[in-house]
Amino acid sequence: MNKYYRFLNFSVAILLSSCATYSPKYAEKSSEPSRFDNSSLSRKRIHKTFYLIGDAGGDKDGGSTYALDAFKKVIDTAQTENDYAIFLGDNIYDAGLPSKNNPERAEAERRLDIQVAAVENFKGKTIFIPGNHDWYADGVEGVKRQEKYIEDALDDKEAFQPENGCPIEMKSISDSVELMIIDTQWYLEDWDKHPTINDNCDIRNRTDLFLEIENEFKKNNEKTILVAMHHPMYTNGIHGGKYGIRKQLYPSQSNLPLPVLASLVTQVRSQGGVSIQDRYNKQYNELMQRISVLARDTDKVIFASGHEHSIQYIEHDGIKQIVSGAGAKNSAAALGDDGLFSYGGQGFAILDIYEDESSSVRFYAANQGEPTLLYTKEVFAPRKEVNLDSLPEIYPETVMATVYAQNNTDVSDVHESLWGDHYRAVYGTPVTAKVATLDTLMGEFTVDRKGGGHQTRSLRLKDKDGRAYNLRAVRKSAVQFLQSVAFKEVFVQEEFRDTFTEDLILDFYTSAHPYASLAVAELSDAVGIYHTNPSLIYVPKHEALGKYNADYGNELYIIEERPDEDFLDVPSFGNPDSIDSTDDLYENLRKDEKYQVDENSYLRARIFDMLIGDWDRHADQWRWARFDSDGKKIYKPIPRDRDQVFSKFDGAILGLLKTLIPASRQFQNYDGDLENVKWINEAGIKMDRALTKNSVKRDWIAQAQYIQDNLSDEDIARAFTKLPLEVQDVGVDEIKKSLKERRGNIVDIAGEYYDYLASLVVLTGTDKDDHFEITRNDKETRVQISRIKDGEVQTPFVDRVINSDETGEIWIYGLDDDDSFKVSGEGKSPIRMKIVGGQNNDIYEIKDGRRLKVYEHKTLPNTIKEKGGASFKMSNIYSFNTYDPLKKKSYANNILPAIGFNPDDGFLIGINDVFTTNGFKDDPFSSKHTVNGTYSFATESLNLKYEGSFANAFGQWNLIVGGKFTNEAFSRNFFGFGNETVNNDDDLGLDFNRVRNGEIGAHIGVESDNTFGSRLRFVFNYERIEIEPTGGRVIDDASLFSPDRSNFFGGQSFIGVEGAYTYVSADNQANPTRGMDFATIIGAKRNISDGSRMYAYVNPKLGFYNALSKNRKLVLKTLVQAQVRIGDDYEFYQAASLGANSGLRGYRFNRFTGESALAGSADLRYSFNRFSTGLIPIQIGVFGGGDVGRVWLDAEDSEKWHNDFGGGFWLNMIDTVSGQIGAFSGEDGVRIDFRFGVRL
Template sequence: MTKINISVTLILLLFITSCATYSPKYKEETVPLTDTIADRELDKTFFLIGDAGGAKVGETTNTLKALKKYTDSTGSKGDYAIFLGDNIYDSGLPPKDASHRKEAEHRLDVQIEALKDFKGRVLFIPGNHDWYDDGLVGLKRQEEYIEDALNDNESFQPENGCPIENIEVSENIELLVLDTQWYISDWDKHPTMNDECDINSREDFFLEIEGELKKNNGKTIVIAMHHPAYTNGIHGGVYNFQKHIFSTKRKIPLPILGSLVTQIRSQGGVSPQDRYNLRYNELMKRLITMSKSSDKVVFASGHEHNLQYIESEGVKQIVSGSGSKRSAANLGQNGLFSYGGEGFAVLNVFKDGSSEVNFYGAQNGTPNLMFSKNVYEKTPDYDTSLLAEEFGVSREVSVYKKEDTEKSDSYKWFWGDHYRDVYGTNVLVPVATIDTLMGGFTVERKGGGHQTRSLRLIDSRKRNFALRAVKKSATQFLQKAVFKDIYVEDEFEKTITEDVLLDFYTSSHPFATFTIGTLADAIGVYHTNPMMFYMPKHKALGNYNDEFGDELYIIEERPDDGFVDVPSFGSPDGIDSTSDVLENLRKDEKYKIDEPAYIKARLFDMLLGDWDRHQDQWRWSRFDISDDESVYRPIPRDRDQVFSNYDGALLGIIQALVPTTRAFQVYDGDLKNVKWINFSGIKLDRTFTQNTGRDVWLAQAKYIQEHLTDEAIDEAFSKLPIEVQGETSRDISDKLKERRGNIVAIAEEYYNHLSKQVIITGTDKDDFFEITRGDKTTTITVSRIKGGEVKKPFKKRVINASETNEIWVYGLDDDDEFLVNGSGKKPIFTRIIGGQNNDVYTMENGKKIKVYDHKTKPNTIVKKGSASFRFNNIYDNNTYDYNRYISAVNTIVPSVGYNPDDGVKLGIQDVYMTKGFKSDPYESKHTLSLGYFLATEGLDLQYTGEFAKAFGKWNVIVSGRYANESFTQNYFGLGNDTKNFDDDLEMDYNRVKTGIYGGHIGLVKTGHYGSRIAITTGVDKIEVQQTEGRFIASVLPADSKLFESNFFGNVDLDYSYSGSDSKAFPTRGMYFGLRVGATTNLEETKNTFGYIHPSLEFINALSRNRKLVLKTKVQGQFKLGNKFEFYQAAVLGANTGLRGYRTQRFAGNSALAFNADINYKLIQFKTGLLPLQMSLFGGYDVGRVWLKGEDSNTWHTDFGGGLVINAVDTVSGEFGLFGGKEGPRFAFGFLVSL
């Protein structure tokens, strides 16, 4: 086949695989059409219609007509009709005085009118177009209009511009309504973003969804959101053929340019509204991954102006967005149905757990059934008929089989000894079933954190208990804690990784939790009351027998208002969650934390070695002292990490590379690393100890020393199962006593770490902050302002300059006043963040003060002093988030590779990243890379430092480079037809030893949607070594100035954009880069030249299953002028477009290369260690250089192929073999990302 035929074939494949149609498409040739539900009892029906806001003035739409006809005859009281966003085109609801207000109202009115007789509940959710008029302000206008029209204050969801609302539809159905545009939007453009929301970060949004999915697992969960997770329409990169000709709205025929525009839009995800744009993709990858851990999730979306039904890896996606417009669609890889016309969808959910979806066309305003499909089948019942009914009173059982815990001495040295022997020891425990234990329980649902497998139980008094298996889940931990964006739970089952993790869990003592009650009582810390038993599979467990039963379990209270009479919780007036406490502290100054009690509990954590102390590990006893005062005291829970013993040589190595693993420590008489064991707890510590200084920490430590007696410790360890009371338990007990002796020193060390950064917050009401600054101390008081009068302070903190480097003061909401006074000449650096509304600033001593507030909101500066005012709309600067990481993390990444020019390359990269006030995604990032090349003994050391938001949204970037004199580049002469004498003179002949010293500084801005722009300037020193017997010595005289030190100044502008559906194996994507600049010889400024380096790459799937993928790339280098040295020329070679040739093989004034690869994704292999994805590729390159004065018509070509491997993004590698006229070239590279 000729090259032209190959090109034509590939182009036709692209058209075929990416083309869409308006006609209905079905994956199955015959599709049964039925909407009868006689054989099943209907629970609820959801009528789904999206993008219905485009009706012409004085008219309605065919879809609304058809929907009305259908719902008038079928809708019931408990049903839901959901408008899936884009309720008003093109820009939401404008102000009342806007010229297009009536048109916008009409577009809403016809939707409301269509369902005026609907017996069920009508919901509107926002789409991207609903945000376009005044953002949150316009969204609120639309919300109020709809609620007034429907006389229903709950008809627009989520409310107040917030991101999520959950609605319990029935006992078996939950509806989650998401505002996906909230996530995709640029929050800096919305000054009141999240002002009325409990969720104020994207990570909290995911945590909330994860919690709702866990809480409702077992139900059918309908997730209604405007943007689809899966789509085979325009936003998913699928266009009809007409778009390749008429790519603009004006329908001007542009046959070639139109295809390029369509290619950019379809593959690049350049619009934030396109499925594979960076932020959109980030959102959907996480949602898809979380949904796969639930039994029955259905996504219902609009956005695309068509109807689609897609099933992908168990995820069900309904697209119903043709309420007023239409657009073409295709089946794609996993589509079962698509239709590019107007219509709506109906989701029926039945009481047996099954569900079906029906799609109706709306031709001429009449509903016409086009497609019907079962979404989920009936929930299968576990066969309990063969289960025993008598189980005995007690049973001897171990957590692990004894043979699984017997390891060699070398294994123990490498992996650690842990508490492996305890896990293999049989213990005698009572046998119980959930219907007989403690008066009997019913199962509410499955629970489970990152490691535990658990059930939520309810007793006869409606109190909540947690039942958790002693044996933990390794795959669950990998899914929820490590691979949040990729579903891997099934892939790790029955692998060495799962076995290693299960063995790793023996680092925590399985029964240590039974010692806690006695220890806690001795020092006055609240605690839960766990009990252990063996639970067999039994009838009362029902369908949960599939995952639970026949092993050891622990049951304990889930502290809430049902346990206010429990003495170990202090018999409080109420029990709240951490989220409730955080909300109340902001809401009203009457809520307070008993800070000494909290500090004592946290020191108790450190005494026990309990590193896992995140937000959900606490409940809070509330004591209502009076109408004006409520005090919270902590209830620590989930004590499964106490006395953990993370030993072994491997972990020591990992901790040297990945510091966050230093939380995993050996339990010893002293606490080796106070900082890292508190990594998960320090955020709450900063929040809940705002009034407290060193003296309280030390006093509580001394209290623990005095009251936790040897007798109490001995009694506590007597509560362990008798079979494991021995050498191991005595060793723990002895170390606990020793650590008790060190607890004061531990408290002081941790306080020194904690107090380096102090955060003070007000409330969401009018507050008065007085900051009195001396040279040695800063005193901060916070008071309420009521009726214009400053009341008594409800917070006071004296901060010592010898302890604290930085103070952050947050006013939060409402109108706050800040008075900064005092005579300190060298006070502590302080940031004041005003928050929402009109804040008043009086800076009598503004030294080392930075004030942050909204630029677009009114604020009052009474006295500026010398304070620096940073008024801008940068969301992260103006928003308080207790969950913000304030940390420094260092990560080391090794790599190894080979190519003929460098030989074996050994590489290592050290990344040191800090997060502080600026944390999106970091405050500073320092990258140090070292490469050593065995073939030449070359050394290349590079450093890049980036400092966030130094100038608005621009980061400062600095870089440096050192390459020793053995570092080599290649030089074959200038021109397109230069000779290669490798066969006769070997590879050294064209190697040029080049020492490089460089430094650059500039500004860089990285966008949230895939773009990056950098402007830099710098100086480089280049030293070319004269080496006898090499090509460089034959073409340059010994006294050439090139063999001297040459200094070059440079100015550079670098823009890039990248967007793809996957990093590991992209099947759709676009990468664009443009680098322009100028370089001058600082000693001979006449030697100045400019350059332009463009590149463009497309990634297109060629097959419907997206396993066959075409990658095409064009890249160029163009030098403006001839005053460049050979090592600054435009080059082609292995790393610049010709993979079958040596690096820098051809050099000239300009260069151009074209590359085409066809990749084929093989099946995923479940290896013993990690799931492995492999792909094969074949490629073809063509390129040439141009040199002024040279007459050459040669185009250099090569072809070859290789293998790419990826192990869940932790290990990646590529092997390639390419050959041109100068013989084959083999290269490979491996990268490990820990």
């Protein structure tokens, strides 16, 4: 026991040694300003300067702050005409800008005024961004109030960003600098508390924010991007878990020292992320992990943040983080992980970006209002000039080239049978292509920037007239695909290069014909569908390619127009009045009924997708030609990016994957029929439901018939002459044959898809006043949607008759403004319907509400004239009340295998099957069903468990139901009651203490998951346990049990109630370096086989992960867990017990049994660097530690504590597959166990 206390004291000493301080800290002494030579920086020509200060709204003495005074002195003496001053949030403490009638309003205004006064002489642009405290005054409404106040004070309508409480704003500072402003508190807010949070925003869900950040990073990859956001990506201040020594002694603001309690409070706060404002809170961590991965794929990104009342500079995994939140307050800071500088006093930062694209940052302290330079650091080095001297000056007119080297397409018969034939031969066949350099290509081109895409490597080109083209490499990128699709929260691109996995994906890409898109334009013309005009060229490395020679050139490319406003004169785009993106289309459809989709054109395009087997039809694969006439604005589709047509997904392994993983069923082998209309349209069905409001089955059939009648054999033959001559005989005849056969089946295919699509109908109004006239009968439902103008209902712009034989459910969204819903009809069993009123005061007049649910905001006004028996669901649940065109009915099934070994079970195999459904309730699921099964070879026991969770069955609470079953061979251990029982394994064998028992059980209850990491659940449960008589084992020893407790063999039934609270936080779930695991289970059980007997129980646990080294590779993991039984009427298998995974890893399961138990564990874990194995990146680590614990029994007088020690190693394959093997030695000997499994 003394050893254990010494170990704890040692651990505490280590933790205290990493405390934060208020004085300046430098990673290297040479970085101190007195020894730092910044003369090379001072000689450079500055392009732009950003003055950065945050958290400046917290002065206490009624005047300005030292930091603001120093800030003003610097900018008043600088040339600032083209510069920017950015206030990084928390502009008003403690709770933002209240309404004008609030007594705190005057003080809040004063705090803003002193910040405005600090920039009164500033000649550049001033921008305020919101922080978490600015949201505390009425949420988004308070943010909007502050926005208006700042704009008026500075006489600048763009002085507060982002506008309207929205999440992101982009500012193009110059040709080489971009400013991205993110309101991070928008992401962290509980949207259910703010029904109108995104009312005036283009982005209405968190996923779209990441897509927007990704797109903007790609669009501006050539620039230095400054990301201004209140919450830092990385921090070594309080919110990053770094506390001063005072916090280890004083848990509150009082001067009463409570060192033990204070250390525990600090530990919980620093490692647990219990506050949403702490860096390693679950929600905060999720936000930053996603942004960091996107940023690491971008060349020059700098993050500038406040939040911490300190100034810091951190470089972590290539991420550059400036923290400047010491505008009014100060708090301790440390260097921590990859910190280069920190200071816990008031101050600010200045970022300089130079003409040579390099950058540097300066940090100033505010000593009594005087600016004092503390630290200067180069952030990015100057751009590197590419040596082009070795490039040739003359190029041939044509070359012979392949997509893949021929030796990479020669595979064995076994490989071909397993992975498929694909179009591998085409990828290795040399083709003749025209050589094109940018300065000679169709006039003269320049590179605008790198392109996007999850698979493609592309460049955005501009011609001499400024029109944009896409230059797309025929050879795709495997690591780019893995990063953007499979590993969104872990940066893995470098580890996957030159691995078998990369080669396998590159081989998988051969399922798509590399040149098939060249034939699509001719096929599209034949049936009147707009299209781009791709051409195949060979681009060598050459001078005009400039710095892009490093990653591009000397390969085959497809070049085509990028449909936008510069190509309105192109006949294949229809010579429209405008060309818009899909996002613009959605916004305009919401805005006004004058915007409409030509649904027949869209139906034809989608049927054509199925004709040519194009399964990759997500929203960004479309542009929209707009035609303005007679006050209407009609959109027609322009499909683009046709690189997945005529795909050849063959091979035995893919066939197996389609059985195990439903999502892979969208990969269908192109032939004369269509294997599954559902899965090939998985990417497109969301748009289909959103854009085909008026179309019925006959419309789909008519467009399919048009394609069938107008696409001739001659058209097909002519289209495939556009492919390179050398591959026109390599598989093309088979494609043409299948295309003709599918043309013959296309009417049936279209009808079949409509039947699937029509099972759910989604209809929407506009963001203006709309009237919904709904007539419901048994056979059909008619929905008419009209605008209300000047109080009069106009002609319907949606008029849909929905057949009950086709449709099982209808969702209707009113969207914004004041809508009216009139529902009538005489149907006894009409189609199920959900109406979502949306914003503002909606009016309901429902004559017959059978099978009708209405979702409305609980806190917004609505007028219900008549319910008619409809079920009104009044809540502020954001996902219920908001229209999302991506929402659909779907399901997914994940089977996660596992294996393991321990002495009690022997070898174990396990399966965890998670089946998830999504529908109207989809945050994060509508229902989730988990089946877990394990089989033990040593005992031949089977253990099955099931739990189903049904989302929002009772408001924010999910309904949970579950059950369990074990066969009669299932075993648990029993060594008798007490803390000093004997283990005679060596003499009697392992079986002696195994008690065989069959169990069945069921539970029902409710559960609430908090997005911040906590879970609360309450359940009622039933279980029946029957002990199997086994001669010669411990269960036959009657002396171990009192006379009234020995009748096990007849079986016992129990009912009970249980409540559980859990909170889990970790910076990385697979390999935490910082985290907390807390749980408390409280319950009671009654033996209904003997109704007089019942007991209660409490099982708490608390664990932490603490990094002990600066590089966070050495981590201390600690865990304390306890079990308490209240009352004596429990069976031996319900008692408190210790052993194996319940404490004391060096002992068998249930080794010690008593009325209460306590165990503590401490491990030192060391993680080695992740490395590539040729298959998948792997990280391994080692651990060593020990446990100490005991049980208590009233009838026993024991002072003994049991302990063990040991260690092992673990491995982690990029957070998806993990395993561990350990060996721990206690009084009973050495116990070895291992486990290895797949995790989501």
